[in-house]
Amino acid sequence: MNHTRFVRGPGAALVGAALLVSGCTSGDGSDGTRSGATASEAGAPAPHLRPLPAGVPDELRPYYDQKLHWRGCGPAGFECATLRVPLDYAHPQHGKRDAEVRLAVTRSKPRGGDQPHLQVNPGGPGGSAIEYVQESAGLSYPEEVRKRYSLVGMDPRGVGRSEPVTCLTDKQMDAYTRVDQTPDDAAETRELADAYKKFGKGCAQRSGKLIGHVSTTEAARDMDVLRSALGDKKLDYVGASYGTYLGATYAGLFPGRSGRLVLDGAMDPSLSSRRVNREQTAGFETAFKAFAEDCVRHSGCPLGRDSAGKAAERMSAFFARVDKKPLKTGDSGRTLTEAQATMGVIRAMYDKGSWPMLREALSAARKGDGSQLLALSDDYYERGPDGTYSNTMYANAAVNCLDLPPAFSGPEAVRKATDSFEKASPVFGRGFAWAALNCGDWPHKPTGSPHRIAAKGADPILVVGTTRDPATPYRWARGLAGQLETARLLTYDGDGHTGYQRGSNCVDRAVNTYLLSGTPPKNGTTCH
Template sequence: MDTSRLLRTTGIVIAAAGLLLSGCTSGGPAPHASASSGGATTGTGAGTGTTAAQPAPAAALRPYYEQKLKWRDCGVPGFQCATMKAPLDYANPGSGQDVELAVARKQATGPGKRLGSLVVNPGGPGGSGIGYLQAYAGIGYPAPVRARYDMVSVDPRGVARSSPIECLTGPRMDAYTQVDQTPDDAAEQARLVEAFKEFAKGCEERSRTVLPHVSTVEAARDLDVLREVLGDGKLTYVGASYGTLLGATYADLFPSRVGRLVLDGAMDPSRTAIDLNRDQTAGFETAFRSFARDCAKQADCPLGRGTPEQVAQRLKDFFRKLDAQPVPTGEAARPLGEALATTGVIAALYDESAWPQLREAITQAMDGDGAGLLALADSYYEREPDGKYANLMYANAAVNCLDQPPAFAGPEAVAAAVPSFEKASPVFGAGFAWASLNCTYWPAKATGKARRLEAKGAAPIVVVGTLRDPATPYRWAESLAGQLDSGVLLTYDGDGHTAYGRGSDCIDTAINRYLLEGTPPADGKKC
């Protein structure tokens, strides 16, 4: 299990495999954009108003803001793709070193007047925006929204098609995912530390140039270049999970360029790395308790009847058995041990629709067949049947480790913190605590820190929180809405990660009205 502050949206998580969890990055953005960092805003941004006069960009940035996208067929019906350039280092944009960012769109279908571009981000960090757009947002967002907006997404720098971070070969990544992350003695601690060091070394060797330049602040600056080259005066944006941090960072950097922003499954940028990890541990405990209560009512529940605490203890006992003796999965090199089993359970907690699949997978594993939980773990890691991995986990670590200093200085600090993590979650606490050690050995020094994001002067920003969200606890949404100068909190009383497009007519109607008419819901509205 690698739970290193990785978030992910649903939609793609179980069905097509997805984004991630335990990697919700939290990065402190730099100060507000200065006169030398912004772009001239010449687009109309139909429906979202035009931007007030902005300082012209520095001469070295002007070519990026003035570039023209050359749209081409993507090979996916209805979608077009293009490549956008951005400076590798915004502090030195005239150096001649660029990153190439993959962009995709699905043009507004009508009827009705086009409102501009709606940029979507699925989270991660490390989730492919283009994959999300083509598999879900471009075809699954409400029809009235798709009729009026060009649906657009970009793979952020370091992700998928955009100068991707690479770290380990498939076989080495297979080994990494099986490393015991609940070490019982000094020898097991040493093996875990070595695994983190090997992972970091692989990233440095394979991605040395781009590795120091994939922070959330840099990705937010890329969004402003994208807004300009799309011809929009202001940014209209829906960000899920980690995408809420990206959107809030953009708003804080460019508050006068905020159009209609929806931040769904919100993060709290003011929380430090250790606090984020501990909060998320508690979030998964809340989600597991919901699963446990439901499981105890089902005839096929493999964890038996009883209270959530009793169900949790049976799962914890089963994890201990797997730690001592993994079970076969049909792949000789990948038996189901505690690490992969835990990851499989966590993956299914993102969406309550996966609970029947989780019950079946646990039942099979208890009967000696770990294939079901392994498949869930593979969906979490975005591992293909041929053994190749998407770069999600690599980009996730790279962004997280730049956005904040490490949660822990070393194994001793983790061991001291384990009790507080186990208090947050008796089942998952120890694993989440030890997974937080991953940035300790990172080769690129952190450039951000935890801080409040206020976006003073921005138009209303809708922040969405789900009461029993596992990956982004509801308290984060409350906090972010309170930090943002124009934050509006919309609450969903439900399970699972994120709320928009997941079956609540109340949530969807409120967000659709905001996107189409510009009218945000009343602050504090509950669905």
């Protein structure tokens, strides 16, 4: 259970896709993947993802040849349609309702009949591409990019408006977010394990057959069906965070149909779930150190002003105090637990612009008011003011627990690994280790495993990595760029999650030039 997530865009709220484990491929071999392979903790190389045949199979032709029926929707200038795809690509049954999935699609209205499309995914898994395109990218992307492309967002299967996965009631989700993720005794350990089991059981009961068909590979294949239905010869794409894994998977399966792909805040698909979680733990520690170093330079820093090291110690001590005595919030009797306080701090690590907000929230918490940290936690979990939740967290777990074998099979395995997580992050390590147990008792067996993606023959692919990215550590960008045969690595020496449209003119210029002309920056370019 790690915390890769996505951003809406400059000035917009940062939305959650917590508790993710790295995406992977279907393991049955029916869709070009290699079954049963895993990457060892010692670093044994993972197998390569095999591309699918270049031609479209006859049984899938009705999906590839379908015509989309567009209608006005959302803000002015957008239209929507529904794309039909098979529930199971290994056994497509065209026209049979319970064997198909309806996917919701939006696009900015084309400015001409020959205008190409740019598919966009904001990450997660679980992020709504429709919401992102209509509320952020459709407004914030540079005018020259919006003139060249019709921006397209498709909610992946199980997400948002595309037959969403559902797991808990809103009240049950409220209780779930409060469960102690740093258990101190056997009773708290059972409570946490039971919470994960109840979550998975709820997903299976409420989502039916869909729960076994929301893998990243299937979502990537859906993207190719959409490409064909849109009339594009190649896929042009911008993916952030988990969206980089989705885009890289597409390139691996369909290298000949991959056009201009931007993979921003990259993930490394060759890593095991445990390595993903542990390395992300270190990423959040790096981000917290950067926050602490900034905080101690401000008068009134709630973590003191002597050193970043002392600030980290005080942060841990604060979590321990809240664990013993939750804080009042003034919100209909809701209190702030340690789990929610931790999530509030994690939420602020994604965006340097949130650091002042976190300083204020921690200052208020020192005075016994947990309302601001609770608001940050609610924002992370996408809990609305009326107490309702989006399906982001449900889709997130469903995709991730299908994509990779679990990091841990049970509490004892977590205990044995806790020291390594705490070494990676004294502040967050213990909680991250226990959070990685979430897929240990998942109701559906994983269908994927770690693998490398070469995408031999694809057009140049632009991989963007941020040096102090908490959710997708910079080493993952280097890892993915080292696998993709045509990759160009663009480095942003900065803070926060992802690099495009995050305040660096250098990064934005390089990405925009690539999208407009197809010319990527020189490999190894660094922006500040």
